[in-house]
Structure formats: C-alpha cells, structure tokens
Amino acid sequence: MSSPLTLYNSLTRQLEPFEPLDAARGVRVYSCGPTVYSDPHLGNLRAYIFTDTLTRVLRWQGYDVTHVINITDVGHLTSDADAGDDKMEAAAKKTRQSAWDIAAHYTAVFKRNLADLNIVSPTRWSVATDHIAEMIAFAEKIAPEHCYQLGSGLYFDSTTVPDYGRLARSSDDVGEARIDPVAGKRHPQDFAIWRTTPPGEVRQMEWDSPWGRGAPGWHLECSVMSHKYLGSPFDIHTGGIDHREIHHVNEIAQNQAYCGCADTGARFWMHNNFLVDRTGKMSKSKGGIATLDALVARGVHPLAYRLMCLSAQYRSELEFSGDNLLAALTRLKRLVMAVETLRARAEGAGAVSDAYVARLDEALADDLNTPKALPLLDELLADKRLSAADRIATLTRFDETLGMTLAALTRADLRLRPADATIDEAAIAGRLADRKAARAAKDFAASDAIRDELAAAGVEMMDGDPLGWDWKLGL
Numbered sequence: 313m314s315s316p317l318t319l320y321n322s323l324t325r326q327l328e329p330f331e332p333l334d335a336a337r338g339v340r341v342y343s344c345g346p347t348v349y350s351d352p353h354l355g356n357l358r359a360y361i362f363t364d365t366l367t368r369v370l371r372w373q374g375y376d377v378t379h380v381i382n383i384t385d386v387g388h389l390t391s392d393a394d395a396g397d398d399k400m401e402a403a404a405k406k407t408r409q410s411a412w413d414i415a416a417h418y419t420a421v422f423k424r425n426l427a428d429l430n431i432v433s434p435t436r437w438s439v440a441t442d443h444i445a446e447m448i449a450f451a452e453k454i455a456p457e458h459c460y461q462l463g464s465g466l467y468f469d470s471t472t473v474p475d476y477g478r479l480a481r482s483s484d485d486v487g488e489a490r491i492d493p494v495a496g497k498r499h500p501q502d503f504a505i506w507r508t509t510p511p512g513e514v515r516q517m518e519w520d521s522p523w524g525r526g527a528p529g530w531h532l533e534c535s536v537m538s539h540k541y542l543g544s545p546f547d548i549h550t551g552g553i554d555h556r557e558i559h560h561v562n563e564i565a566q567n568q569a570y571c572g573c574a575d576t577g578a579r580f581w582m583h584n585n586f587l588v589d590r591t592g593k594m595s596k597s598k599g600g601i602a603t604l605d606a607l608v609a610r611g612v613h614p615l616a617y618r619l620m621c622l623s624a625q626y627r628s629e630l631e632f633s634g635d636n637l638l639a640a641l642t643r644l645k646r647l648v649m650a651v652e653t654l655r656a657r658a659e660g661a662g663a664v665s666d667a668y669v670a671r672l673d674e675a676l677a678d679d680l681n682t683p684k685a686l687p688l689l690d691e692l693l694a695d696k697r698l699s700a701a702d703r704i705a706t707l708t709r710f711d712e713t714l715g716m717t718l719a720a721l722t723r724a725d726l727r728l729r730p731a732d733a734t735i736d737e738a739a740i741a742g743r744l745a746d747r748k749a750a751r752a753a754k755d756f757a758a759s760d761a762i763r764d765e766l767a768a769a770g771v772e773m774m775d776g777d778p779l780g781w782d783w784k785l786g787l
Contacts, residue, residue, distance in 0.1 A: 330580070474574045685710075
C-alpha cells in the first residue's frame with residue numbers, strides 16, 4: 313500500500329490529502345507549456361522536471377494519469393502584465409522569419425530538451441492555434457455578463473467573478489506590475505480576452521471574430537484547452553510560481569465566468585519556485601548557461617541538471633551556480649560508478665527491497681519530497697546487507713519515480729565533449745597509447761609531457777581507472 317499522498321495547494325496555501333475527483337477517470341493534470349518564441353530557459357525547464365516528478369509519483373501510487381501540456385504559439389505578450397506585442401509576432405519581426413516556422417522550430421527544441429531530461433511525454437500536446445474556434449466560442453459565452461469591448465479588443469471585467477485574485481492573495485494590481493495602460497479599461501486588473509489588430513496593421517497570426525480581426529489573449533487558451541481535454545473541474549493544474557500571480561488568476565476568473573460558479577477549474581493549483589541566479593551564470597548577454605543546449609555545450613550531462621533540481625524541494629527557490637551544477641554532476645558520476653560496480657557483481661535477477669521502497673514512497677508522498685528521497689538512494693547502493701542483484705532490482709523502482717535512469721547509465725555516457733574542446737576522442741586515444749608505450753619504455757619524461765599536453769587540452773588523466781580519462785569542466 314502506498315503512503316497517503318499529500319500535496320501543497322497554492323489556492324489554500326496548505327498541504328492537503330490528495331484524492332482524484334473522479335476515480336473512474338483517473339487523475340487529470342494540466343501543465344502550462346512554453347511560449348515557443350525562443351530556446352527554453354533552464355528556469356522554465358525546472359517546471360517540467362517538477363511536473364514529471366508529480367506524474368511519476370501519481371502513477372507510482374497506482375493512478376491512471378491524463379496529462380496535457382499546451383504549446384503557446386500565439387497570444388502571450390512581451391509583458392506578462394498583459395501589455396506589449398505578441399511574443400511570436402515580435403520574434404518574427406526580429407528574425408524576419410515566419411511566426412509559424414519559429415513556433416515549429418522552438419517546439420521541436422523544447423520537446424528535445426524534455427527527452428534529454430528524461431521527462432515523460434504528456435498524454436496530449438495541445439497547440440493554441442489549433443483551438444482558435446473553441447476560444448472564440450468560449451469568449452462568446454462569457455462576453456455578455458463578464459466582458460466589455462474597447463477599440464483594442466474584448467476585455468474581462470475582473471469584478472464580475474467571486475474572489476478575483478484569491479490565488480495570488482490580491483484583488484488589485486498593487487505590487488504585481490500588471491497594469492496594461494489601455495484607455496477605457498474599467499479596472500486596472502482587467503485583462504484582454506481578444507485583441508483586435510490595430511488599423512493599418514497586418515499580423516502573421518490573426519483571425520476573424522465577433523470583436524474584429526485579431527488574436528486571443530494569452531490566458532484564454534489554457535481555460536479553453538484544459539476544459540476541452542480534461543473537463544471541469546479537473547484534478548491538478550501546474551505551472552511556475554510566476555503564473556500564480558497573473559496568468560492563473562485570470563484563468564480562474566475565466567473558468568468561473570464560463571461555469572457561472574465559484575469553482576476555479578482545478579481542485580489543486582501547484583507551482584514550482586524560481587531558479588535563482590545570483591552569479592550571472594545564466595545571463596545570455598554574457599554568454600552564460602541559460603539553456604540546456606548551452607549546458608551540454610559546456611560538457612555537462614542533462615541529467616546532472618535534473619539531479620540538481622531534485623536536490624531541492626520543488627516549492628523552494630533553487631540557486632543556480634557553476635559550483636552547484638558541477639557538484640550535481642560529480643554526485644551523478646559517483647552514483648553511476650556505484651551502480652556499475654554493482655552491475656558487475658550482480659548475479660541473477662535480484663529481489664526488490666520492500667523496506668527501501670516503503671521509505672521512498674513515504675518521502676515522495678510527502679509533497680514530492682525528493683531531497684528526502686535522494687539520500688535513500690545513496691544508502692541503498694551502499695547497503696551491504698542486500699546483494700548486488702537486490703540493490704539493482706530496487707534501484708529500478710527509484711528510477712521509476714526519480715527518472716534518473718541510473719540502472720542503465722554508464723560513466724562513458726556522462727563524458728560529453730565540450731563544444732570548445734581542441735582535441736577529439738580519437739586523438740586522445742592515440743596520445744594515451746603513446747603515453748602507455750612511453751611508460752612501458754620507462755620514458756617518464758615523455759609520459760609526463762603527454763599528460764601535461766592533454767591537461768592543457770582540458771583532458772584529465774585517471775590512471776588506474778577503467779574509464780581512463782575525463783574532460784575537465786569549468787563553469
């Protein structure tokens with residue numbers, strides 16, 4: 313039996329026991345997806361490691377999970393405060409490319425990043441521009457009682473729903489930098505449902521609507537797609553903590569208007585905290601490590617970033633630094649070394665340790681407490697009371713929930729060549745052979761010279777280690 317699952321509900325600001333709203337339908341989860349106008353930022357990717365942990369734990373607990381992630385390819389403005397230009401249109405103008413091509417390219421990058429992080433694909437990808445007709449129909453239903461039209465579009469009157477801003481614990485714009493300075497708005501926190509294209513302007517992404525030719529507001533898409541694919545209410549809505557203050561507040565308002573009730577649309581609203589950069593290591597303008605691809609280009613395996621994220625509780629801020637990242641990579645290498653040693657010694661299939669599985673389950677049932685679960689992994693691998701085969705068998709259960717693929721990883725898998733390396737693996741192998749010959753001939757001066765040459769090229773020698781060498785990484 314699994315431990316009772318408790319999750320933190322941002323709506324009530326407290327831990328609550330979790331049970332599905334409708335056991336026959338399983339657990340229905342909606343996660344706010346990326347706006348596909350540029351490479352996914354490492355901070356954004358933390359949200360999907362959190363959501364992946366959530367869905368893995370739900371399945372671990374025996375639930376069927378329907379998980380929807382949207383792709384925002386229209387409607388998200390350059391300010392989350394519902395102001396500025398559409399991010400897709402702005403990217404198209406800047407790069408002189410089609411907004412559709414930009415969306416396709418960065419959607420592919422995002423999905424590749426998720427695969428590199430061993431994040432399970434959702435049950436459904438839901439693309440905003442595939443649902444324009446449904447968005448217009450949704451807006452038509454709520455418009456008579458909850459919206460008003462201005463020259464710039466259709467706006468939602470935030471005073472027409474109960475407890476507006478409850479999720480953010482605010483009913484106005486104080487401290488939230490959310491005012492869209494549009495003449496004629498009834499209240500500063502009112503937001504756009506539909507934005508009409510300004511006279512004389514033609515956009516790449518625009519559609520006819522009862523309020524004029526234009527495009528939907530960012531918040532509308534999530535209400536429409538979650539309702540279409542999961543029903544209302546559904547079980548869990550996830551996103552970054554930045555969504556808690558504006559985007560999800562406005563989703564809730566739309567949901568309440570649509571149902572004509574106080575229901576928020578989801579039973580649990582869950583948010584991961586920020587990835588905090590105090591060192592400037594993630595600054596794009598300074599050539600920092602802002603993306604997963606940039607991380608890999610420095611020679612850091614993507615699963616080191618996943619491990620770093622798991623080392624902090626999802627609701628806690630996580631500090632990003634080169635030291636923290638390299639520490640996570642070192643920890644990952646040590647785990648893989650321990651597993652490789654066990655694999656070499658294991659005989660037979662092995663039996664899963666119920667005691668370790670129960671302790672893992674208890675940790676994860678406590679609001680996905682991965683920092684509590686990770687030390688259990690170290691303890692398991694070192695526990696000589698269990699055979700090597702039993703430890704490997706139990707490790708596979710840890711992999712199911714933590715998603716680190718430790719049962720299959722090798723140290724060679726973790727040895728990624730930095731993009732700026734001046735030597736390749738074939739040349740390294742050749743110089744290692746030369747060094748071996750020099751040592752056999754007792755020409756230690758030549759042996760030392762080769763070692764120094766490789767060190768200068770960023771290669772760390774590891775005499776006596778089966779791996780032989782590794783890249784020296786500096787972040």
